[in-house]
Amino acid sequence: xxxxxxxxxxxxxxxxxxxxxxxxxxxxxxxxxxxxxxxxxxxxxxxxxxxxxxxxxxxxxxxxxxxxxxxxxxxxxxxxxxxxxxxxxxxxxxxxxxxxxxxxxxxxxxxxxxxxxxxxxxxxxxxxxxxxxxxxxxxxxxxxxxxxxxxxxxxxxxxxxxxxxxxxxxxxxxxxxxxxxxxxxxxxxxxxxxxxxxxxxxxxxxxxxxxxxxxxxxxxxxxxxxxxxxxxxxxxxxxxxxxxxxxxxxxxxxxxxxxxxxxxxxxxxxxxxxxxxxxxxxxxxxxxxxxxxxxxxxxxxxxxxxxxxxxxxxxxxxxxxxxxxxxxxxxxxxxxxxxxxxxxxxxxxxxxxxxxxxxxxxxxxxxxxxxxxxxxxxxxxxxxxxxxxxxxxxxxxxxxxxxxxxxxxxxxxxxxxxxxxxxxxxxxxxxxxxxxxxxxxxxxxxxxxxxxxxxxxxxxxxxxxxxxxxxxxxxxxxxxxxxxxxxxxxxxxxxxxxxxxxxxxxxxxxxxxxxxxxxxxxxxxxxxxxxxxxxxxxxxxxxxxxxxxxxxxxxxxxxxxxxxxxxxxxxxxxxxxxxxxxxxxxxxxxxxxxxxxxxxxxxxxxxxxxxxxxxxxxxxxxxxxxxxxxxxxxxxxxxxxxxxxxxxxxxxxxxxxxxxxxxxxxxxxxxxxxxxxxxxxxxxxxxxxxxxxxxxxxxxxxxxxxxxxxxxxxxxxxxxxxxxxxxxxxxxxxxxxxxxxxxxxxxxxxxxxxxxxxxxxxxxxxxxxxxxxxxxxxxxxxxxxxxxxxxxxxxxxxxxxxxxxxxxxxxxxxxxxxxxxxxxxxxxxxxxxxxxxxxxxxx
Amino acid sequence: xxxxxxxxxxxxxxxxxxxxxxxxxxxxxxxxxxxxxxxxxxxxxxxxxxxxxxxxxxxxxxxxxxxxxxxxxxxxxxxxxxxxxxxxxxxxxxxxxxxxxxxxxxxxxxxxxxxxxxx
Ligand SMILES: Cc1cc2nc3c(=O)[nH]c(=O)nc-3n(C[C@H](O)[C@H](O)[C@H](O)COP(=O)(O)OP(=O)(O)OC[C@H]3O[C@@H](n4cnc5c(N)ncnc54)[C@H](O)[C@@H]3O)c2cc1C
Ligand code: SF4
Ligand code: FES
Numbered sequence: 001x002x003x004x005x006x007x008x009x010x011x012x013x014x015x016x017x018x019x020x021x022x023x024x025x026x027x028x029x030x031x032x033x034x035x036x037x038x039x040x041x042x043x044x045x046x047x048x049x050x051x052x053x054x055x056x057x058x059x060x061x062x063x064x065x066x067x068x069x070x071x072x073x074x075x076x077x078x079x080x081x082x083x084x085x086x087x088x089x090x091x092x093x094x095x096x097x098x099x100x101x102x103x104x105x106x107x108x109x110x111x112x113x114x115x116x117x118x119x120x121x122x123x124x125x126x127x128x129x130x131x132x133x134x135x136x137x138x139x140x141x142x143x144x145x146x147x148x149x150x151x152x153x154x155x156x157x158x159x160x161x162x163x164x165x166x167x168x169x170x171x172x173x174x175x176x177x178x179x180x181x182x183x184x185x186x187x188x189x190x191x192x193x194x195x196x197x198x199x200x201x202x203x204x205x206x207x208x209x210x211x212x213x214x215x216x217x218x219x220x221x222x223x224x225x226x227x228x229x230x231x232x233x234x235x236x237x238x239x240x241x242x243x244x245x246x247x248x249x250x251x252x253x254x255x256x257x258x259x260x261x262x263x264x265x266x267x268x269x270x271x272x273x274x275x276x277x278x279x280x281x282x283x284x285x286x287x288x289x290x291x292x293x294x295x296x297x298x299x300x301x302x303x304x305x306x307x308x309x310x311x312x313x314x315x316x317x318x319x320x321x322x323x324x325x326x327x328x329x330x331x332x333x334x335x336x337x338x339x340x341x342x343x344x345x346x347x348x349x350x351x352x353x354x355x356x357x358x359x360x361x362x363x364x365x366x367x368x369x370x371x372x373x374x375x376x377x378x379x380x381x382x383x384x385x386x387x388x389x390x391x392x393x394x395x396x397x398x399x400x401x402x403x404x405x406x407x408x409x410x411x412x413x414x415x416x417x418x419x420x421x422x423x424x425x426x427x428x429x430x431x432x433x434x435x436x437x438x439x440x441x442x443x444x445x446x447x448x449x450x451x452x453x454x455x456x457x458x459x460x461x462x463x464x465x466x467x468x469x470x471x472x473x474x475x476x477x478x479x480x481x482x483x484x485x486x487x488x489x490x491x492x493x494x495x496x497x498x499x500x501x502x503x504x505x506x507x508x509x510x511x512x513x514x515x516x517x518x519x520x521x522x523x524x525x526x527x528x529x530x531x532x533x534x535x536x537x538x539x540x541x542x543x544x545x546x547x548x549x550x551x552x553x554x555x556x557x558x559x560x561x562x563x564x565x566x567x568x569x570x571x572x573x574x575x576x577x578x579x580x581x582x583x584x585x586x587x588x589x590x591x592x593x594x595x596x597x598x599x600x601x602x603x604x605x606x607x608x609x610x611x612x613x614x615x616x617x618x619x620x621x622x623x624x625x626x627x628x629x630x631x632x633x634x635x636x637x638x639x640x641x642x643x644x645x646x647x648x649x650x651x652x653x654x655x656x657x658x659x660x661x662x663x664x665x666x667x668x669x670x671x672x673x674x675x676x677x678x679x680x681x682x683x684x685x686x687x688x689x690x691x692x693x694x695x696x697x698x699x700x701x702x703x704x705x706x707x708x709x710x711x712x713x714x715x716x717x718x719x720x721x722x723x724x725x726x727x728x729x730x731x732x733x734x735x736x737x738x739x740x741x742x743x744x745x746x747x748x749x750x751x752x753x754x755x756x757x758x759x760x761x762x763x764x765x766x767x768x769x770x771x772x773x774x775x776x777x778x779x780x781x782x783x784x785x786x787x788x789x790x791x792x793x794x795x796x797x798x799x800x801x802x803x804x805x806x807x808x809x810x811x812x813x814x815x816x817x818x819x820x821x822x823x824x825x826x827x828x829x830x831x832x833x834x835x836x837x838x839x840x841x842x843x
Numbered sequence: 844x845x846x847x848x849x850x851x852x853x854x855x856x857x858x859x860x861x862x863x864x865x866x867x868x869x870x871x872x873x874x875x876x877x878x879x880x881x882x883x884x885x886x887x888x889x890x891x892x893x894x895x896x897x898x899x900x901x902x903x904x905x906x907x908x909x910x911x912x913x914x915x916x917x918x919x920x921x922x923x924x925x926x927x928x929x930x931x932x933x934x935x936x937x938x939x940x941x942x943x944x945x946x947x948x949x950x951x952x953x954x955x956x957x958x959x960x961x962x
Contacts, residue, residue, distance in 0.1 A: 482912065483909075542866070542908065550905070804871065805873045806858065832899075
């Protein structure tokens with residue numbers, strides 16, 4: 001049979017998804033694609049990340065060789081300019097003429113630019129394609145101020161991009177509030193406040209009448225009441241379907257644009273279909289990617305004569321982060337349904353606003369508005385989509401409560417509940433994949449595509465996975481390793497309660513085999529957290545992980561780095577001089593760390609004791625940079641010097657660092673103290689962050705920099721010194737008692753049932769009755785602290801291990817260096833042979 | 844260096860005292876210009892090459908001891924690959940191994956000796 005010609009007009013997000021769906025099933029088409037843009041399909045949803053570092057390649061949605069492998073005829077940078085429906089022929093802008101049997105319009109939409117005089121001046125932009133962004137970037141380099149016309153979702157996103165480009169940014173909105181489509185008035189007002197606080201100026205209720213030459217800046221916007229000058233103008237006043245070609249071809253279009261389609265996504269010409277943002281279904285345009293993907297999936301099935309599933313519309317709920325402000329809108333956010341009742345929670349201090357819209361019998365959820373905190377979004381959305389019965393008092397779903405919220409159990413969700421809207425994956429779909437063996441998030445993602453587009457559903461997917469594994473009785477093995485059938489928490493309690501102090505006892509009583517590099521360091525860490533014995537004691541030394549083993553940080557060439565403690569980052573010139581001398585004497589590569597300390601690299605194992613002898617003599621102590629332990633307490637200069645400081649942040653940092661130095665924990669711990677809300681010490685990226693207030697200290701917990709940054713959360717406010725320390729004592733000991741091996745406080749917190757509220761309940765309200773015990777455990781660790789290096793350099797037995805060879809005192813001759821920028825560094829592979837020869841000649 | 848016994852191509856070398864190795868740890872030793880890692884697991888003394896083929900550094904003596912499914916191993920302190928203490932075989936990569944040496948304990952359990960085959 002001769003193959004049918006399928007012509008796809010547009011290679012945007014939805015057009016590309018159609019191609020992918022088709023490539024997954026057997027079909028009888030020769031496919032041709034017209035792609036107007038210079039780049040094949042890319043991720044428009046994450047367009048803004050192009051300004052924060054993502055490259056065009058990273059945003060691409062097309063796998064390498066995709067078109068070739070699937071035999072798709074791809075016409076880059078050629079648009080369709082007209083279609084002759086009678087002759088079933090399409091004409092391209094570069095002269096290509098193609099006959100088709102079936103044609104799909106996936107032409108998306110274009111940004112609407114209101115036809116005000118001056119709208120087409122040089123320096124006026126839109127925000128839709130990578131080319132648009134390139135143009136904005138080029139232009140912005142010579143601009144100081146920018147204004148976005150339009151305060152909707154996309155406008156605010158564009159405003160963020162402008163302010164990231166360093167422009168002083170304004171947003172001008174015609175309506176009296178921001179995001180009028182998704183939010184109610186109050187929600188809009190709170191959002192406005194938050195955005196203004198970030199330095200973006202918002203002007204609502206302003207209609208721009210013309211744009212003319214500015215006096216100080218390139219343009220001047222003239223409003224009915226007033227004016228505003230700016231160098232760069234960006235229009236984001238809504239989108240319009242790109243239906244011109246369809247219109248000219250005589251297809252039926254809607255009054256306000258959009259190619260009319262039926263439930264099979266067919267236009268008024270049965271051989272022409274339309275999907276994505278150009279399609280008008282039941283008089284609705286769907287300006288989100290998920291409904292477009294759903295259309296693509298259904299059309300692909302239809303074209304391949306598989307079950308003709310009809311398109312049934314889509315939910316337009318959205319959750320997003322605008323300039324760091326979380327915003328969520330679910331269902332009937334404006335409470336337009338007859339009889340709808342509302343229930344509102346507002347915290348003006350934190351800038352949190354939540355509103356529920358419920359049916360008049362208070363049984364079902366119709367919609368919700370969330371500003372400042374969208375942590376309830378996922379479960380609220382499920383309540384609405386599945387018409388789940390609401391709890392007796394619906395407000396409990398949004399009120400912050402110490403008892404913890406009524407949790408939406410995954411078991412309560414019907415199988416049809418849609419978990420991932422981007423990829424239309426239901427709970428049943430996930431469960432089926434889990435049963436067939438996808439028992440990790442990674443496998444589940446790969447198999448079902450859930451959580452692989454916007455990622456918004458990731459936590460729900462995880463919850464389904466966990467509850468399903470539990471339900472199916474697939475035991476989740478949480479044993480620490482093959483030698484102990486316990487979790488880290490289990491071992492911790494065994495050690496503490498049975499007063500176990502050595503690995504042999506632990507192994508004999510509770511484990512099997514010889515142990516390994518997982519359970520041994522875990523046990524060592526637990527022993528240290530409980531008993532604080534000397535880690536190089538002969539009974540403990542064989543348990544220590546790589547770095548603890550020699551009280552220094554092993555580097556790639558087998559040498560070590562040395563980091564003395566500099567509490568709070570405060571150091572006298574005299575002590576700096578000692579560091580400089582030691583570094584010079586042993587030729588150590590010297591670098592300032594992110595934690596306000598000094599790191600000395602390239603010490604051979606046999607040099608460590610000599611180096612530390614000098615350091616200890618000068619009053620330095622171990623910095624525990626090698627341990628899963630308290631690392632640094634960073635600080636700003638605070639009220640002693642800074643014009644803005646309200647408390648002595650350095651003094652507090654030193655106190656805290658000296659209190660918790662040497663504290664071993666499931667993972668490393670970092671802290672910081674800032675002298676005022678300007679937060680120069682970046683305390684909110686630390687496990688424990690302390691920020692001075694007029695009245696005392698705000699305590700933040702569970703922040704994290706590194707690979708997966710997480711902002712610390714405000715735990716308690718305006719604490720006096722004593723209470724602050726007591727909370728930190730309890731918090732840390734509770735973490736040590738209950739975290740998994742190598743689990744940072746951030747992940748520990750994210751996995752904690754009951755979340756922050758539960759943690760506050762335990763630490764502040766003593767819900768478990770543990771406070772006294774936790775505090776006294778900490779106090780005993782504080783009291784038994786001793787500098788490990790000081791102890792080591794006086795311990796002949798311990799020092800024996802630092803000899804380079806048991807039968808020879810000559811150092812390892814294979815540790816050699818080359819020099820760069822006035823210091824040494826290990827040679828790269830290709831430099832090493834030469835470096836070794838030179839080294840030999842020297843000796 | 845004290846050479847103890849010489850048969851065809853085989854030499855036993857005295858390396859150190861039992862006391863020189865804390866039970867459950869290893870030490871580096873030099874023999875004929877080669878670097879060795881010598882371990883006392885508590886149940887026996889083992890010797891393999893000290894050179895870690897993954898990091899290119901002489902560090903295996905500083906690795907953690909243990910067993911993986913009953914095979915006695917040391918985990919490299921750099922990237923944590925496991926090497927069998929008896930054969931030097933890397934457990935993660937069948938293509939890779941380090942030399943393994945025979946050991947014995949002499950002199951009333953006081954001295955450790957290692958056998959090196961020479962050509
Ligand atoms: C900045 C920004 C942020 C967004 N954020 C989100 C979000 O967070 N969540 C969400 O769900 N959605 C978001 N969207 C919307 C989402 O990107 C769109 O819903 C989606 O891209 C629609 O896909 P589409 O294929 O219909 O249209 P498009 O992706 O626009 O693709 C249409 C393509 O067709 C081409 N074309 C047009 N006419 C022709 C022709 N005659 N011949 C050949 N080619 C033609 C166009 O050049 C274009 O490449 C965002 C959009 C933008 C701009
Ligand atoms: S955080 Fe406040 S006190 Fe500290 S340096 Fe910054 S502005 Fe000054
Ligand atoms: S909802 Fe977007 S990836 Fe699942």
